[in-house]
Amino acid sequence: MQSFLDDLKNAFAPSPDEVHLELQQVRGFFLLVMLALLLLYGIALRSNPALLAPPQFILFTGLMLLHGVLHWFSPRITYLPRLATPYLVIQGTLAFTLTAISQNISLAFGLYMGLIGEAIGILRRGPKAVVSVFVYLALSGVNYGLLTQWQSLAQWMAMALPSALFVIVYVVLYGRQAEARARAQTLLTELETAHRQLTEYANQVEDLTLAAERQRMARELHDTLAQGLAGLILQLEAANSHLSESRPERAQAILQQAMSRARSTLADSRRAIDDLRGGFTGDIVDSIREEVNRFSNATGIPCSLDLAPLPPIPEPIREHTLRAVSEGLSNVARHAQAKQASVRLACVNGWLDVEVRDDGVGFDAAASGGAGHYGLLGMRERARLAGGVLEIASESGRGSTLKLRLPM
Numbered sequence: 143m144q145s146f147l148d149d150l151k152n153a154f155a156p157s158p159d160e161v162h163l164e165l166q167q168v169r170g171f172f173l174l175v176m177l178a179l180l181l182l183y184g185i186a187l188r189s190n191p192a193l194l195a196p197p198q199f200i201l202f203t204g205l206m207l208l209h210g211v212l213h214w215f216s217p218r219i220t221y222l223p224r225l226a227t228p229y230l231v232i233q234g235t236l237a238f239t240l241t242a243i244s245q246n247i248s249l250a251f252g253l254y255m256g257l258i259g260e261a262i263g264i265l266r267r268g269p270k271a272v273v274s275v276f277v278y279l280a281l282s283g284v285n286y287g288l289l290t291q292w293q294s295l296a297q298w299m300a301m302a303l304p305s306a307l308f309v310i311v312y313v314v315l316y317g318r319q320a321e322a323r324a325r326a327q328t329l330l331t332e333l334e335t336a337h338r339q340l341t342e343y344a345n346q347v348e349d350l351t352l353a354a355e356r357q358r359m360a361r362e363l364h365d366t367l368a369q370g371l372a373g374l375i376l377q378l379e380a381a382n383s384h385l386s387e388s389r390p391e392r393a394q395a396i397l398q399q400a401m402s403r404a405r406s407t408l409a410d411s412r413r414a415i416d417d418l419r420g421g422f423t424g425d426i427v428d429s430i431r432e433e434v435n436r437f438s439n440a441t442g443i444p445c446s447l448d449l450a451p452l453p454p455i456p457e458p459i460r461e462h463t464l465r466a467v468s469e470g471l472s473n474v475a476r477h478a479q480a481k482q483a484s485v486r487l488a489c490v491n492g493w494l495d496v497e498v499r500d501d502g503v504g505f506d507a508a509a510s511g512g513a514g515h516y517g518l519l520g521m522r523e524r525a526r527l528a529g530g531v532l533e534i535a536s537e538s539g540r541g542s543t544l545k546l547r548l549p550m
Contacts, residue, residue, distance in 0.1 A: 186244040254282040448486040470498030479504025501541040
């Protein structure tokens with residue numbers, strides 16, 4: 143009983159959002175039903191003066207009003223199946239009573255035709271809907287028989303059956319149209335939601351793109367200007383040291399290398415400014431050999447170079463390789479206090495291994511990469527972007543090994 147009362151309360155409560163649209167779609171049909179009921183009400187009062195007597199008028203008007211109110215709220219019954227049968231029984235009883243009170247044949251047709259249409263709409267054209275149609279036709283026939291003393295039933299059938307068929311076809315077509323409009327509106331709402339989500343995703347992608355671009359620019363600036371200036375400082379310090387020790391020839395050679403390094407750094411900077419995506423297009427072996435020679439001349443630290451036979455290296459990999467060697471040697475020169483270093487390149491199982499090793503004081507690899515130390519951070523980003531792996535091994539007093547593995 144409590145469950146039935148809860149369903150009844152929900153039927154007259156405001157409709158939830160998911161069914162509100164479909165209820166709005168069928169309101170037009172029920173406005174026509176209400177106008178038809180009002181017309182039948184006027185016909186009944188005019189054709190039967192006895193209904194104007196106060197007791198009968200109050201009873202007939204009250205029942206007619208209740209019948210109309212239930213009609214108006216009947217679309218909600220569609221979403222509360224347990225109320226469907228009680229509703230149709232109550233409405234059938236009201237239609238039978240109103241026809242009997244009014245003694246009007248028009249109500250025997252009009253009221254039941256409306257109920258037949260509702261039964262089809264509420265029960266969704268299932269078996270119960272078929273039973274309801276036959277029950278309402280039977281009640282209509284009984285009302286008609288009582289009013290005509292069971293004469294002219296053939297005339298009733300000639301009018302009732304085509305009318306019922308017309309109502310059924312009309313309600314089915316109207317319902318399909320309403321459902322199509324509701325689905326179209328739902329799709330439109332989903333499209334609007336998807337559009338908003340795409341807009342949000344686009345904004346997120348833009349933010350991520352800007353962040354990635356800032357990181358890329360930071361890597362390029364570090365790998366061109368910062369490394370170039372760091373190399374120039376080392377070469378100038380070495381030249382100054384040779385001049386202090388009265389070795390001008392050696393100092394002049396280093397200065398010439400410094401000028402060449404400055405020109406190369408300027409060219410790299412201009413290339414980075416013109417097109418940050420411009421990859422390294424030179425010969426990787428010659429470039430690495432030149433980098434190693436500059437390092438040894440500037441620092442006085444011997445650096446061996448092991449270049450195993452290499453297959454053709456893709457352009458992006460060449461740039462990452464050269465930057466890794468340059469950064470590794472720059473760290474050795476500035477921090478390692480090493481006596482010797484080595485650079486090795488080898489291709490193993492489809493991977494290019496780039497290794498820079500020294501015998502210096504070592505460092506804490508886990509703590510590296512703080513503010514002002516962006517070289518290793520840039521190398522990690524390069525490894526990630528290239529689908530590679532960066533490995534750093536270092537122990538205090540036992541030197542460091544930097545190994546970058548890049549897929550060929």
